[in-house]
Amino acid sequence: MTDQSLTPTPNDCPLPRRRSDFSTFNEAIDYAARSAKGMNFHDMRGTLERAYTYAEMRDDALAMARRMVASGIGKGDRIALIAETVPEFTALFCACTYVGAWPVPLPLPTTFGGKDSYIDQLGIQLSSSDPKMLLYPPEIAEMAEVAVAKQGCEGSDWASFAEREAPDCVLPEIGPDDICYLQYSSGSTRFPTGVAVTHRALLHNLYGHATTMNIGEGDRGVSWLPFYHDMGLVGCFLSMVGNQVSADYLKTEHFARRPLAWLDLISRNDGNSMSYSPTFGYDICARRISSQSHVADRFDLSRWRLAGNGADMIRPDVMQNFVNAFADAGFKASAFTPSYGLAEATLAVTVMPPGEGIKVELVEEERLSGTRRDLSRPARYRAIVNCGKPLPDMDVEIRGENDDIRGDHQIGKVWCRGPSVMHSYFRNQEATEECLVDGWLDTGDMGYMADGYLFIVGRAKDMIIINGKNHWPQDIEWAVEQLPGFNHGDIAAFALEDDHGEEAPAVLVHCRVSDPEERAKLHSTIKEKVQAVTGMSCVVELVPPRSLPRTSSGKLSRAKAKKLYLAGEIQPLDLAA
Template identity: 70%
Template sequence: MTIEQRTDTGPADERLAPTPSADRLPRRLADFATLGDALDYAATGVRGLNFHDARGMLVRAYTYRELRDDALVTARRLVAAGVGPEDRVALIAETGPEFAALFFAVVYVGAWPVPLPLPTSFGGKDSYIDQLRTQLASCDPVLLVYPPELGEMAGEAARLGGVTAIDWAELATRDAPEAMLPEASPDAVAYLQYSSGSTRFPHGVAITHRALLNNLAAHSHGMEVIETDRCISWLPWYHDMGLVGCFLSPVANQMSTDYLKTEDFARRPLAWLDLISRNAGTSMSYSPTFGYDICARRMSSQTRASDRFDLSRWRVAGNGADMIRPDVMQAFVDAFADAGFKASAFLPSYGLAEATLAVSIMPPGEGIRMELVEETELSGRDPGIANDNGHPRRYRAIVNCGRPARDMRVEVREEDGTTLPERAIGKIWCSGPSVMVGYFRDPDATAACLADGWLDTGDMGYLSDGYLYIVGRAKDMIIVNGRNHWPQDIEWAVEQLPGFKAGDIAAFAITTPGGEETPAVLVQCRSSDEGERLRLRDTIRERVRAVTGMNCVIELIPPRTLPRTSSGKLSRTKARNLYLTGEIRPYEVRAA
């Protein structure tokens, strides 16, 4: 059964038909002056956005024509409410037609939409309200618009922040008197994007129409978009990969898209692969590493993937937003090769909100490529010098994240700004038309990462034969006795032990009472047996010592304790802060 021939029964309306993948409208690869121009053009075709429930059933087919019509009506309502050019309008980014129309309505008004997160990634009601309040204070909006079901939390955050708030169902009942809408300039700011790590000190990334359209064109050219392509996504719209890569890019490149809500994917991850299987055309779908990991783990070793899935037409299986792990990618191939998935479909990439999104993209069909890098190179020592302890050399597989995107330049630099040669590890800098104009109302933070048109990404890596390899995040590096240690290496070492998985471990540096820096490793433990906890702690300590040669502070903590960013990634910085303030309380483990 193809998606164009769907006859599913259940709560979804059987008469619904998804927007088609093909269109007679000549495809333009994001060659527009503004985002509004892009939607105006897409609305003359038949493609659009398709929203599915938790079981993958279609509940709303939303053509770009309908999206534009709704956005223009909503824009007039916003004008009547006093919203004008360069005002900020905060929007709770729930995946659905309401947010889509609101986002473009704010763009048509000349104001700046500011997508804000849903509560699913935060540690309860109070934490979510505090996060909203902090981001509202940062972007200083004239209005907060939210889904009705979040009225209590959004309303409380708005009240604490002194912001006018309204749920979008109420806004939809207001009159929409005729109003003259401004003509946007390509160099005007299109929206503000908060990076997934924006918590206590949020930075609103200001992206212009010109920067956005340049990056969206780079997506389509880099992935070699073809006529039969269709996007399938569960990524949240408050994160740059979900918002830019899987919402704005399909609009600007006139591609039909099928959506699962992020929380529905979390409950039923294989519904994502069901949607891909039903697509009669070719599929393009992105996920961080953990999404592939969850799906591979959900497949029973007793079940043939081909009994349920057909992944043979999955042309681009994108991977980004977090460190790409070759072992997880291989596990996914092992689980779904029987269903026709090809390893060559993997398309690693690298990007960040400060560059709009994409910095580098792997050419389609090349799949996951790796280089083994000796541990001494990663730690900043001369690789010609033998290991201090005489142990055999250790290597880490570093994934190739592709070539610089169209119009993007990438350099690897020393701390003093000196450009490094190929295969030398250093700080990654990038320059191009899609780099942000700066952080909103934060000139100091802007000056700290922008210099002469170049952006300091804060990430470490190297170039090899024109391809970019990412080693880690500079601020996460643990430096002990002048040697660099990457937290990922420590975390991955623990994950190899039975009973642990990705996301269970956080490694970071702490200062001992004697003033020395040492690694601390927090490990989520599911055992309630005191003896078993003692055994696990000792096993973990020995494992980390074997891999790094260091003695670490090992702390066992309750499940679901480690904090996440709004996009679901582990937040080592927040874990460290919560540990040091005593908000993360380890189990007491005493020797008998």
């Protein structure tokens, strides 16, 4: 890699902006490399460590592409990449696309679960994506080599790979309908499903992102989101390249330790900042600043033009707290830009037009759950956030149980159709056919339309999303099943709202233990096991055997289990009994 420079890349340059109107992402890289713009990587305190122009990235990517060809990597091969927020990852990702291989961004180890847990997760995702090679940062060599040995693919840390010969060669022709990359859900461990995204789908989404948000001169990206997450990868890396935008990056673990460094970076930007986060990112900053004063002395958020919200359910109370905390620093509530998307649609499906901010509608909880209200109790309402309008060329429909199209303010399943929709789930034809019907994607989410805007009310899928991270309930259930004395179907996992309106994982477990001391010990063991999987405290309820409901085909019904539990029809066992 090239020598580092401590001068950040500029916001503006003479090269005319093109809003991702390219045939392939490779063309987008080539065009961005003609500008002086690029990516800027910062340390935990927000100090610039490396300015990395798109021209440098392209040169490094082409050299890496030649090394890949010399190593026998060709079109259609998968290359697993540990997605650290460093220049090496970006160059290797682009190298894969030049070769026609499919980069597969995978997560770094987290602080929860330990080394063995990470090796298992990595091994499962390697098995699913079946890569020819895993490239990883030298710091995790020990864990990566164990996972590689289990999978039987080649592995190399990227420093060693960069020392390989890079002889001249002819790179293959890449077309719009070739697969560009494979995206895995960050929370899927035991049952991972890779989303195959073509160059055409990616560029359409990047074009829609730029057009909807009116990306122009002076705009600059700022991000701490991980590159293995679709919002971090597509919204904060690939979009910056495709639309020729300079960007500043913090590593995700650095944001976790010093969240206000994110706002420091935005404050130092002399252009218009574009920065996105799940709700919890805004929440952490508002909580962290609450004990401090004089925010105007430290921060200048007056040029934060687009404060994107996505990746989890948007909570208006948290957004209001953020406004209250940082209004004195110049933050405008109108900068909030809610959106709705999913990896199966590349990223964004709908985006709020810039400047409209957060808008909510109050909806009766019984209407959301589809139940009838007890007239003896007062009505309870939930604030549903407006997630904006569909991207250009993206169609959105709300459908009922019989696929009837619902009218405005009628709740149903959210379907979308457009050039951004995924090609398929990798090597999973059955799952692909279940959610892709005549070009329409069944998102699995519930919502309604009103005057052309989409409102998301919940998830029809069983996905549990905690602090912006996805958790498959099967993974949590499977983890508990590994404890002695449990059978498949003994555990139901889902999300519950706590007293503060925040989501937490809940687990109902069939209990066959009668001794009070042993029962209490089992309860603690399960809590520790679920925390290792999710990274947070959970609600654990021991319930009588055979009390968890099943569908007509005999499958565990999580949705019904949650409903019965909330209604008091599944009574937890007394730990003291």
